[in-house]
Amino acid sequence: MPSIHTYDDTQHRAAVIALWRDVFNYPTAHNRPELALARKLAVDDLLFVAVAEGTVVGTTMAGYDGHRGWLYSVAVHPAWQKRGLGAALVRHAEAALTALGCMKINLQITAGNDAVAGFYERLGYAVEPRISMGKVITANVLG
Numbered sequence: 675m676p677s678i679h680t681y682d683d684t685q686h687r688a689a690v691i692a693l694w695r696d697v698f699n700y701p702t703a704h705n706r707p708e709l710a711l712a713r714k715l716a717v718d719d720l721l722f723v724a725v726a727e728g729t730v731v732g733t734t735m736a737g738y739d740g741h742r743g744w745l746y747s748v749a750v751h752p753a754w755q756k757r758g759l760g761a762a763l764v765r766h767a768e769a770a771l772t773a774l775g776c777m778k779i780n781l782q783i784t785a786g787n788d789a790v791a792g793f794y795e796r797l798g799y800a801v802e803p804r805i806s807m808g809k810v811i812t813a814n815v816l817g
Contacts (some may be wrong), residue, residue: 676726676759678766681733683715686723689730697749703808709815710747719749722766724750724759736771743768743776764797782806 681690694707714721716733726733728768731751738792745767750760771779781799783790 675757676724676731676754677760678722678724678732678763679705680719681721681723683711686730687711690723690733693730693733693751694747697751698747707817713814720767721747722770723764724754724763726754727792732759734767736767738771738774738776740775743771743774743779745779745781760793760798764794 690711691707694710698705698707700706711721718737720738722734722736723730731754733747733749734745735747737746745764748763748767750763768779776801779799781794783794804805
């Protein structure tokens with residue numbers, strides 16, 4: 675099993691960007707890996723990487739606002755999927771959030787992504803009767 679470490683920008687940046695482009699391939703500007711990394715590192719270090727033989731093969735990012743915790747960017751290289759690495763990354767982030775006093779963890783997935791929903795359900799997450807709303811702050815995405 676790969677080892678999980680706190681992200682180090684000097685060691686992991688290029689590999690995380692490549693992994694996210696491969697796994698997520700988001701077309702929206704606010705999800706550009708370079709921008710996401712820069713914004714995350716500006717606020718905290720709850721970003722973790724799974725490393726196997728010197729190569730980044732997985733990531734998870736967590737956030738905590740003092741009220742709720744969030745999981746983001748759980749990504750596992752296709753060659754490492756279905757081996758328990760995604761679950762290990764989620765549990766690692768959950769432990770970090772728990773240590774900060776977090777009482778509840780939320781996450782969002784794209785509607786219709788049944789495989790990912792099933793993954794999180796097996797880890798104890800449940801679909802809640804909520805409406806997720808968002809607003810992109812264009813000045814921070816393109817500026």
